[in-house]
Amino acid sequence: MDLFIVILLIISSIGIIITVLLQSGKSAGLSGSIAGAGEQFFGKAGKSKEGAISKLGIVFAVVFLASSLALSLFG
Numbered sequence: 671m672d673l674f675i676v677i678l679l680i681i682s683s684i685g686i687i688i689t690v691l692l693q694s695g696k697s698a699g700l701s702g703s704i705a706g707a708g709e710q711f712f713g714k715a716g717k718s719k720e721g722a723i724s725k726l727g728i729v730f731a732v733v734f735l736a737s738s739l740a741l742s743l744f745g
Contacts, residue, residue: 675741682734689727694720 672741672745675737675744679734679737679741682730682737685730686727686734689723689730692723693727
């Protein structure tokens, strides 16, 4: 049981690292803030991919939290 939780913890932590590294920055300086406001207002073409990566990061974070709590309670 402990081994399964530790493996789940390792997989979720690697998943969090990968999803954070795959996310793009919100702006690229002053020009990014001016152009970024227009993109944010009118929507972005690649929004579905960024949204999926963000939701996947949330899933990995929840799994990480649950597995670390389970390891501290049952370990």
